[in-house]
Amino acid sequence: MFDNLSERLERSFKILKGEGKITEINVAETLKDVRKALLDADVNYKVAKTFTDTVKEKAMGQNVLTAVKPSQLMVKIVHDELTQLMGGETVDVNLKGAPAVILMSGLQGSGKTTFSGKLAKMLKSKRGKNPMLVACDVYRPAAIEQLRVLGEQIGVPVYSEIDSKDPVKIAQNAIKEAKSKGHDLVIVDTAGRLAIDELMMNEIAAIKDAINPEEILFVVDSMTGQDAVNTAKEFNDRLDFNGVVLTKLDGDTRGGAALSIRSVVNKPIKFVGTGEKMEAIDQFHPSRMADRILGMGDIVSLVERAQEQYDEEEAKRLQKRISKNQFDFNDFLSQIAQIKKMGNLKDLASMIPGVGKAIKDIDIDDNAFKSIEAIIYSMTPQERSNPEVINGSRRARIAKGSGTNIQEVNRLMKQFDQTRKMMKMVTSSKMGKMMPKMKR
Template sequence: MFENLSDRLDRAFKLLKGEGKITDINVAETVKDIRKALLDADVSYKVAKNFTDDVKKKALGQDVLNSVKPGQMMTKIVHDELVQLMGGEMVDIDIKGSPAVILIAGLQGSGKTTFSGKLASFIKSKKGRQPLLVAGDVYRPAAIQQLKILGEQISVPVYTEEGSKNPVEIAKNAIKFAKDNGHNVVIVDTAGRLAVDEAMMQEVENIKKAVNPSEILFVVDSMTGQDAVNTAKEFNDRLNFDGVVLTKLDGDTRGGAALSIRSVVDKPIKFVSAGEKMDALQVFHPERMADRILGMGDIVTLVEKAQEQYDAEQARNLQKKIAKDQFNFNDFLSQIGQIKKMGNLKDLAGMIPGLGKMMKNIDIDDNAFKGIEAIIKSMTPLERENPAVINGSRRKRIAEGSGTTIQEVNRLLKQFEDTRKMMKMMSGGPRAMGGMMKGMKR
């Protein structure tokens, strides 16, 4: 996420490394590199110029304290300006009405249907509401089927009218259905359209007039560059939408267009989406994103993700087992499962200050635990419960059963024992996650 921009900004700040003070010359050189970094990342020229002009003005007006290096001061200034560029503060989705109606609009291929499913899952799990998805894309048959599949995955019903070619009537009928069936949020997925397609643009305007949504979200593919900014402006002129959703940030190496949209349309970015999983949706926090762009990590989001998987009773039981030195491979496997539920592992690593930069060229996919899980699942119930019984012949059988080597089995057993000892020493609280992260280095 914004990897190229992060690298370029990091190089720009290094110009000030070792400098004794901020001067017109070194600030000008640094600002020039920052502007290049923004332009290369696809930030619009006007936005990049205004941004760096503000940075330069504030940098030259700063009296750098003896305890603060010029590079650190410039990083702080850029960080604060990035936060403002992206909106300043988080803006929550507005869910009001009975039912609340959320209209999803955007270009063809922007990821609207997938986002609609993710939003329904978010509203159901985080807001405690009862959403209804509406298949309003009558032009792409696969869109209706796709939404049905997503609805099944998250246990949210999908309203469809097979054969109907009138999305306005479908949306109106869906609201009546929602009222009659206890759904307090209606999410209308509309057909993808081109900004230059007048008939399609008029249609989405008609849907808006018919259902009077409390929230209109414009979904944009983060990888489409400056076209995304221009399209966002055209859609906003027609719909006056309430917020922007950035999709496909997991495949984005530039992402600067995302930084331009907020300035051009003056509408908040409300969500960012990365990956196909239904829980791969994050509320957009400008300050946290600025932290990540500048390689400072995002510990708050990481903790929030961990808390979502946190079970207080399970944690207490685990703490008791650790204190009694009874932590076993069943517990180990359970903790791996909880970490996997938190999301993409490389994305999680990027939330830890400094670690994301260290691991930028290391590919960590969702199969990072595959070998460990295979070894544990090849153990008998007795072996998982009491690892001490695993002798030479058992290790050979486990290796053969898991498709690994005896050396890999030995390595895991040693790391498990080291982790268990460490957890016993620190048994003032459950430390399973730390042990898991250590286990990843096998």
């Protein structure tokens, strides 16, 4: 995500490294490079120029403290301005209404249907909502089936009318159905349309007028760059949408849409799609995104993702087993499953400050755990529960059954043993600290 832009900006700041103070000459040189980096990332020219002009004005007005190097100060100013450029504050989705109605809009192929499912799952699990999905794409035969499959996957009902070709009527009937069945959220998936297609634009405007949604989201493929911004303007002129959703932000995107769209349409980015999995959706936080663009990581989002998968009862059970030295391969498997639920592994690693740059050219496959899981699944129930019984002949059998080799099995056994010892030490030290408090 934004790898090329991050690298270019880092190079730009190096111009100021070793400089004793900020001057008009070295600032101009740095910002010329920053502006080029933004333009190469497909940021709107006017937006890039305004941005660098504002940064220059702020940089020249600063008295650099002796403790702060000019390059550090410039990074701070650019970070603050990037945050403002992307909206400044996090803007939540409007869920008022009985039911709250969210209308999805966007181009063909932007990922509206998949995102509708992701949003329903997120609002169901995180906000306790009882959503219903509505299939209003009457033109693409596979669209209704796609939404139905997604609905089954996430446990959310899908309203559709196979014989109807009137999306306005379908949307109205769906809201009546939602009210009668106690759903407090309705997400209406519509057909992809081109901004130049007057008939289709009139149709989505008619759906909006008929159902009066609390929220209209414009879904855009972030990989389309500057074209996405121009299309957003066309849609906003017709629909006056409430917010933007950027999909496919995990791809090789140059980032221009994320950095330009807020300035051009004056509407906040509310969500981003970061992968194909149904969990791969994040609320958009401008400050955190600025952190990531400048290579500072995003620890807050990483912790939030971990907390979403955190099960308090499971954690207590696990702690008890670790303290008794009973942590086994079944527990190890459940920990792997929790990590996998958190999302794309490379994306997770890049949230740790400094790691994103280090792993930029390393391909971290989502199947990174595949061989480990294969080895564990090739063990007998007794071997998983009692790793101590796994001797040389058992290891050879496990290697053969998992399609790996004896070295990989030995490596996993060694890593598992080290993990168990480390977890025991951490748990014991925590217990030791708690004991004096308990005695009091």
